[in-house]
Amino acid sequence: MRRITDLPKVELHVHIEGTLEPELVMKLAESSGVDLPYANADELRRRYVFTNLQSFLDIYYDNLDVLRTNHDFSRLAYEYAVRAHAGGVVHAEAFFDPQAHLIRGVALDTVVDGLVDGFARARSDCGFTADLIACFLRDRPVREALETLESLTAIDAPIIGVGLDSAELGNPASLFTEVFARAAALGLRRVAHAGEEGGPESIRQALDDLGAERIDHGIRSLDDPEMVARLVAAHIPLTVCPLSNVALQSVDELARHPLPELLAAGLHVTINSDDPAYFGGYAEDNYVLVAAAFDLDDATLADLARNSVRASFLPVDRQDEVLLDIDRWLADAHPT
Ligand code: HPA
Ligand code: ZN
Numbered sequence: 001m002r003r004i005t006d007l008p009k010v011e012l013h014v015h016i017e018g019t020l021e022p023e024l025v026m027k028l029a030e031s032s033g034v035d036l037p038y039a040n041a042d043e044l045r046r047r048y049v050f051t052n053l054q055s056f057l058d059i060y061y062d063n064l065d066v067l068r069t070n071h072d073f074s075r076l077a078y079e080y081a082v083r084a085h086a087g088g089v090v091h092a093e094a095f096f097d098p099q100a101h102l103i104r105g106v107a108l109d110t111v112v113d114g115l116v117d118g119f120a121r122a123r124s125d126c127g128f129t130a131d132l133i134a135c136f137l138r139d140r141p142v143r144e145a146l147e148t149l150e151s152l153t154a155i156d157a158p159i160i161g162v163g164l165d166s167a168e169l170g171n172p173a174s175l176f177t178e179v180f181a182r183a184a185a186l187g188l189r190r191v192a193h194a195g196e197e198g199g200p201e202s203i204r205q206a207l208d209d210l211g212a213e214r215i216d217h218g219i220r221s222l223d224d225p226e227m228v229a230r231l232v233a234a235h236i237p238l239t240v241c242p243l244s245n246v247a248l249q250s251v252d253e254l255a256r257h258p259l260p261e262l263l264a265a266g267l268h269v270t271i272n273s274d275d276p277a278y279f280g281g282y283a284e285d286n287y288v289l290v291a292a293a294f295d296l297d298d299a300t301l302a303d304l305a306r307n308s309v310r311a312s313f314l315p316v317d318r319q320d321e322v323l324l325d326i327d328r329w330l331a332d333a334h335p336t
Contacts (some may be wrong), residue, residue, distance in 0.1 A: 013239035018275025073114025081122030087284025159190030237311030244274035
């Protein structure tokens with residue numbers, strides 16, 4: 001078997017703020033003089049025991065306090081890119097949460113310019129590329145999301161699309177219909193978290209009310225065979241994050257993850273990391289661990305990587321290049 005590290009893959013579901021490793025939290029806190037309620041990175045990491053999405057979000061938002069300057073955001077993006085690239089990720093469509101920074105008093109251009117700078121440095125150092133998707137926080141007011149979209153437009157932020165994240169339960173996607181309609185009018189791509197903790201109705205709203213082109217997570221689609229049939233027929237990709245689902249107890253152990261059912265249903269499944277600094281692994285680790293848990297062969301792993309390429313918003317010529325590299329990976333694994 002060829003190493004999964006070498007399998008070229010695209011990451012479609014990673015929150016750049018969720019790549020903030022405890023060690024980087026400590027370093028950034030030190031450089032900006034932020035007082036932290038724990039002594040070291042290990043002590044912080046020991047707090048990463050989650051019971052559901054909200055228990056994770058509470059710590060995730062708290063840790064953002066150390067991200068203040070353009071340089072901090074640049075370092076965050078750069079360190080993620082280098083690490084993901086070492087695990088075979090050639091391109092990422094990375095989420096960021098503008099509102100989570102604006103409400104802390106960090107200017108939008110500080111965030112955007114920093115991330116762009118970090119990804120540009122990674123591109124010139126190792127060839128890794130990234131696009132940005134701005135996510136709206138579904139547990140914040142709709143008006144704030146609309147204002148954030150206008151602010152992104154005003155600074156000409158180089159985003160390729162918009163998403164919807166944060167607490168799914170009790171915060172229906174349908175509230176954000178106008179925001180996503182405006183994004184579509186601006187020519188932006190649309191994705192949304194749905195079916196992580198919420199059921200098929202949450203996915204239906206993401207599709208019908210937001211015009212989502214991909215569903216982030218979507219594992220609960222399996223609760224409704226009609227929704228599964230609809231996703232298959234419309235070729236809507238799911239950005240599945242196995243280690244996240246286990247860490248947030250949507251699934252009780254990896255061996256019981258519904259990945260085999262999703263694949264058997266003919267869904268366009270991709271494998272991603274979500275918040276790798278919190279959930280125990282980057283994209284590569286998710287591939288490695290599901291391969292072991294379900295005894296996936298190289299052809300299936302190559303199919304999952306192909307799915308990630310085809311589900312991306314990359315131009316077709318770049319998609320074709322990566323697909324050829326995946327073919328080469330598979331051919332090297334099984335020479336004729
Ligand atoms: N789910 C929903 N919202 C999020 C997540 C997640 O895993 N990570 C950051 N925001
Ligand atoms: Zn997510």
